[in-house]
Amino acid sequence: MKFLLDTNILMSIESVNIDLGSELSKFGKPELYTLDVVKKELIKKSNIQAKIALEFIKRFKVKVIKSSGQDADSEIVRTASEKGFVVCTQDKALIKRLVRKGVKVVYIRQKRFLEMF
Numbered sequence: 001m002k003f004l005l006d007t008n009i010l011m012s013i014e015s016v017n018i019d020l021g022s023e024l025s026k027f028g029k030p031e032l033y034t035l036d037v038v039k040k041e042l043i044k045k046s047n048i049q050a051k052i053a054l055e056f057i058k059r060f061k062v063k064v065i066k067s068s069g070q071d072a073d074s075e076i077v078r079t080a081s082e083k084g085f086v087v088c089t090q091d092k093a094l095i096k097r098l099v100r101k102g103v104k105v106v107y108i109r110q111k112r113f114l115e116m117f
Helices: 008-011 020-027 035-045 046-058 072-083 093-101
Strands: 002-005 031-036 062-066 086-088 105-109 113-116
Touching: 008 035, 008 046, 020 086, 020 113, 031 035, 031 072, 031 105, 035 046, 035 072, 046 072, 062 105, 072 086, 072 093, 093 105
Parallel strands: 002 031, 002 086, 031 062, 086 105
Antiparallel strands: 105 113
């Protein structure tokens, strides 16, 4: 299953007690992707969560997709809709946009596990 990772889910890795890679595997063999605009957002931030997120991208060989816009949320909606990704995010506004488009979403529940809707 192809998962598109958003900025906030990547930055949540440090603050929650879950193994994102193994949790995603319960939905099928995970293929991890993110957008170049998401990676750029992480690079601009200088906090520990962003550094851990960038290390996660490197260590788990998350594929970075080139996008055409500047707005990460709009690019995530477009990319997920067009290419059939399941989006991993904690952003409530983004979740609403994705659900309206019929895109499946994975989010962190109770800081312990992932749930899909």
